[in-house]
Amino acid sequence: MKSKLFRFLSLAVIAAVTLGAGPAHAAKIRVVTTLTDLADLTRNVGGEHVEVHSLATGIEDTHGVPMKPSFVPVLNRADLVVLVGFDCEHAFLPALLEASKNPRIQVGKSGYVDCSQGVTPVDVPKSTDHSEGDVHPYGNPHYMLDPMLAKTAVQNICNALVAIAPQYEADFKHNRDTYLAKLDAKIVEWQKEAAPLKGVKFVSYHEHWPYFANRFGMVYFGTIELKPGIDPTPRHIEELVSSMKAEHVSIVVREPQFPEKVPALIAQQTGATLVKLPIMPGGVPHTDTYIEMMDYIVHTMVGALPK
Numbered sequence: 001m002k003s004k005l006f007r008f009l010s011l012a013v014i015a016a017v018t019l020g021a022g023p024a025h026a027a028k029i030r031v032v033t034t035l036t037d038l039a040d041l042t043r044n045v046g047g048e049h050v051e052v053h054s055l056a057t058g059i060e061d062t063h064g065v066p067m068k069p070s071f072v073p074v075l076n077r078a079d080l081v082v083l084v085g086f087d088c089e090h091a092f093l094p095a096l097l098e099a100s101k102n103p104r105i106q107v108g109k110s111g112y113v114d115c116s117q118g119v120t121p122v123d124v125p126k127s128t129d130h131s132e133g134d135v136h137p138y139g140n141p142h143y144m145l146d147p148m149l150a151k152t153a154v155q156n157i158c159n160a161l162v163a164i165a166p167q168y169e170a171d172f173k174h175n176r177d178t179y180l181a182k183l184d185a186k187i188v189e190w191q192k193e194a195a196p197l198k199g200v201k202f203v204s205y206h207e208h209w210p211y212f213a214n215r216f217g218m219v220y221f222g223t224i225e226l227k228p229g230i231d232p233t234p235r236h237i238e239e240l241v242s243s244m245k246a247e248h249v250s251i252v253v254r255e256p257q258f259p260e261k262v263p264a265l266i267a268q269q270t271g272a273t274l275v276k277l278p279i280m281p282g283g284v285p286h287t288d289t290y291i292e293m294m295d296y297i298v299h300t301m302v303g304a305l306p307k
């Protein structure tokens with residue numbers, strides 16, 4: 001009897017300690033983000049109340065972050081998972097969520113934070129038979145390259161943090177407003193700096209740039225990939241080169257996760273300038289934050305203009 005009572009008390013103590021470690025108390029809110037841009041935004045909004053871990057380091061393909069066994073325990077302990085949405089992470093996130101066995105962060109739960117809520121996608125495929133590629137089934141998911149749409153992600157992250165830890169609502173909203181004001185000031189600066197980019201034609205390896213092109217008035221001429229997620233064919237490259245020459249396309253963008261060979265060849269054959277641009281913070285050196293990354297992209301695009 002005595003030992004049973006002792007065991008019960010021990011369990012009760014353990015339970016009390018475990019409950020005490022929940023997000024409602026002093027412990028930090030554990031957030032896992034798929035990509036580094038969302039990690040940076042979450043740190044800005046969450047401040048001292050969050051502990052943020054990004055699955056990607058910045059150099060990966062946004063559609064195929066290589067899954068590591070270490071991701072599973074990290075997700076198992078997470079209070080929130082923050083993602084791009086529009087099925088951008090389809091190749092790795094659903095399997096990881098299932099393996100995590102964490103009921104708080106499954107689809108539809110308050111810990112599942114889809115930052116595309118409120119974003120209207122461009123290039124939505126007319127059919128769902130995957131003939132237009134497998135990686136953009138609900139339209140183009142690369143809206144974070146438009147800083148105006150990054151503001152929507154900031155708001156979605158703030159809402160999720162307030163929902164899970166309402167005791168810090170004032171802090172989260174203050175941090176959100178501070179960051180949005182900083183971003184607004186940078187947007188004015190970027191639009192001024194990017195003025196010479198208006199009407200400038202460019203191509204890229206993957207279809208990362210329609211939102212960026214819309215924001216800064218560039219003409220997104222085409223992609224080296226045949227379709228999103230589908231490798232180029234020799235015929236496609238040949239046609240792209242000849243149309244780029246005819247239309248005076250002056251910039252070829254190579255994202256860090258793709259090899260340089262084909263973009264370099266296309267730039268050489270067309271006389272365009274080849275630039276390597278990150279698609280999330282950490283993709284190239286000195287782009288540790290979202291703002292640093294956008295700074296880098298705008299400076300590099302402007303620097304690539306024909307002299």
Ligand SMILES: [Zn+2]
Nearest residue numbers: 135206207228
């Ligand atoms: Zn994509």
